Amino acid sequence: MKEDILKTLRAYFEMEKESGVEEYLLSPKKKDESLSLKEEVFSCHMCGLCKTRKNVVFGSGNLKARLMFVGEAPGFDEDVQGLPFVGKAGILLTKIIEAMGLKREDVYICNILKCRPPQNRNPLPDEIASCIGYLSRQIDYIKPRVICGLGKFASQTLLKTETPITRLRGTWHEYRTIKFMPTYHPAYLLRNPSDKKLVWQDMKKIMEIL
Numbered sequence: 001m002k003e004d005i006l007k008t009l010r011a012y013f014e015m016e017k018e019s020g021v022e023e024y025l026l027s028p029k030k031k032d033e034s035l036s037l038k039e040e041v042f043s044c045h046m047c048g049l050c051k052t053r054k055n056v057v058f059g060s061g062n063l064k065a066r067l068m069f070v071g072e073a074p075g076f077d078e079d080v081q082g083l084p085f086v087g088k089a090g091i092l093l094t095k096i097i098e099a100m101g102l103k104r105e106d107v108y109i110c111n112i113l114k115c116r117p118p119q120n121r122n123p124l125p126d127e128i129a130s131c132i133g134y135l136s137r138q139i140d141y142i143k144p145r146v147i148c149g150l151g152k153f154a155s156q157t158l159l160k161t162e163t164p165i166t167r168l169r170g171t172w173h174e175y176r177t178i179k180f181m182p183t184y185h186p187a188y189l190l191r192n193p194s195d196k197k198l199v200w201q202d203m204k205k206i207m208e209i210l
């Protein structure tokens with residue numbers, strides 16, 4: 001009887017582990033960490049973008065996600081809604097996620113910058129320096145198995161390299177011991193749809209690991 005209960009419990013936790021739950025008993029802590037970081041970011045005034053933002057775009061998705069997507073910075077729609085990747089590029093990203101057999105709720109999506117740069121200009125070095133610590137802490141508590149860098153900006157920033165995205169994408173890199181796959185940004189794919197097949201190759205590599 002006791003053995004049976006133990007066997008069932010073991011099978012249950014094995015199943016949880018396989019589906020990405022590594023810290024079952026610690027998840028309330030994860031939630032607390034996420035909430036307190038979120039509060040911190042929501043009241044952030046560390047760079048000039050706090051003056052022009054409508055909303056902070058913290059990130060969204062599963063705190064236990066095995067796969068984390070990191071983009072550049074919120075655009076117009078994201079700034080209005082306070083959510084990452086909800087504009088045209090976001091619709092394409094959602095399609096890519098679904099083609100991988102996942103839902104947006106299964107993964108975690110965020111950006112290097114949490115506030116929109118005016119007119120979607122490129123992030124400035126001081127803005128990155130102010131913001132990068134927040135992303136680093138998000139990665140710490142989510143502990144994804146794989147990070148996918150969406151586009152040149154996210155990939156070059158996290159890998160601390162100036163190698164062009166054309167050369168970075170499609171091969172495995174490491175970000176602080178986490179497997180890192182750079183790929184093209186969905187906004188680039190909207191302008192260059194013929195490169196979608198390359199992104200699909202990259203996603204297949206990610207799916208092999210997951």
Ligand code: URA
Pocket residue numbers: 071072073074075078083084085086087089090111187
């Ligand atoms: N582009 C990004 O890099 N991030 C978003 O959230 C939306 C568009």
